[in-house]
Amino acid sequence: MKRLPLEGIRVADFTWIGAGSFTTKLLADHGADVIKIESAERLDSLRSSRPYKDGIPGLNRSGYFADRNSSKRSITLNLKTAEGQDLARQLIATSDIVANNFTPGTMEKFGLGYDDVKRIRNDVIYLAMSMQGASGPEYKYLGYGLTIGALTGLQFMCGLPDREPAGTGTNFPDHIPNPCHAAFAVLAALRHRRLTGQGQYIDVAQTEPTLALLGPDIMKYSANQEAGGRSGNQRMPRSPHGVFPCRGVDKWIAISAWEDRAWNSLVAALGEPAWLAAPEFATSAGRWANRAEHETALARATKDWDAEDLMAALQAKGVAAGVVRTAADIVDHDPQLQHRGHWVKLQHPEMGETVYNAPPFRISDHPSTPRYAAPLLGQHTDDVCRNVFGLSGAEIDVLRSNGVLT
Known part of the structure; x- marks a missing residue:
């Protein structure tokens, strides 16, 4: 079996929730060593998001979290402590990519903004995925997939005529345009670094990839000053x-x-x-x-x-x-997805056998499945502390008792 396409690439993954986690999942499933930095003090909210395996709530039982974090390792670091920030810098020193999807200024509070990280590793690829980008009059606005859909016009265009905007029924920007565009940008930056030795700062404003979905409506307005509206399933002049x-x-x-x-x-x-x-x-x-x-x-x-x-x-x-x-039809009875091996069953330490999405594309001579199940909270903390940070068992115990590894 050939090496996976991204084997040898390490990602310091500070992302959470949907779009950021899906971006780094795409990298992890193709061989990158993605180390997810978490904290029990400030949980990734996906860990407490339904559905739960067997309907039993738990920090390690969310199917949503699991599918967005396959093939990753998890460590717990309290970035509010100086020791936690120092360990994060040590991880960054060994990482090719640093990724986050926080509001601008958050990483800087921890001394982990791009300028800080570049001093640690000059050729680093730094991915920032905020809602509105790193500058502009609204750059510090908070948002999720719902608000991104509203700001871009996606919400306005979805629904029935003469009814309120219905949206897509899910945080659609988190699942398709934003993670895929971000992962593409990272791959382009890796290629650029291989050719030139230079790193990159990638500033993804999550509103902008979502706009790529709205081409016909944008063109309608730019050409004819028609703002459009909700039309259900109808698409002029198509019928039926x-x-x-x-x-x-x-x-x-x-x-x-x-x-x-x-x-x-x-x-x-x-x-x-x-x-x-x-x-x-x-x-x-x-x-x-x-x-x-x-x-x-x-x-x-x-x-x-x-x-x-x-x-x-x-x-x-x-x-x-x-x-x-x-959903039942898709998972259990879709012959095309079954033929392509889209659904992958992996053994999770707490949930047992669980179902995962394979990557939505196939690469010649490479396995096209998640390599292993999503991690438990902090499952790999000790392993990373020993093998990446070079800490002894006694040093790890001290850091844990001092609230650094939480």
Whole structure:
């Protein structure tokens, strides 16, 4: 087996919650030695976030935390102590990357800002992932995925017409745009350092990667000064383009068949019901103009189909269609994800066998799974103290009794 792509790279990981932890997870799952700096005095709030394994709360039982922190090591350092800050500097001296997603100024309070860290290691790659970046009139504003979605317009655009902004139902910026953009920037900085020997300061304002999702709406405004609004599943001039009922309780299918060829294939797959053959539905312009009528007729045709059977029938005719699956469907019954080995089961010291996401891409000749389960709080403190800091057992005991290793 070849070396993992990031083997030999060490990350001093000060990130917490969603976007930062997912960024460093991507690095850890591909071989980087990611050492997560935690403290029982100020817990990563994901550790106390549902769902808990078997419904039993505990600092080491959060499935959310586990999935965002696979393949990492955890140490507990009290950065409010001088000794804790000194140990953090020792770790940084051996690290290629230092990552945090705190509000600007937080790392500086501990003497761990970029200028401080650069004096420890001149070629360091320093990743800072605050909500609004390191400068500007709002740079110290606090926020999470919800507020990032609101500030960028994502919240405004999601929902039904004439209803309040609904958002995405999750902290979407934490899961897709921000960690992926940040990890890409880190990889580019590693390549730059390999070519030049120079480190980098990477300032990610988490609002800005989220804006990359909104291209059509931004262009609509910049070209025509139209601010847009909430339209549910509708996308002008596409129709049908929505979710339709299937047989059973709360069973649905998403269908996008607005082009004439796709529409004709859809009607044929459904057995050419008379109520879909009206002349006003024959063209894409006519379908858009009469979308309420023909989508009602389409729902009448789909409601007696099994959703999986209908998806297979439509896909066989080249119609874009997908079953609206539940979490149970995705984990236990999705044949494509099972084929790709997306779900990985790992043994966790406290939770036992747990399910993890594999990285969402595959690299030739490399394993594409998390290497080991998420760490217990401080699970690797003694190991790092001995093998990275060179401390004896007695010295470790003193630091623990003095509240430095907490």
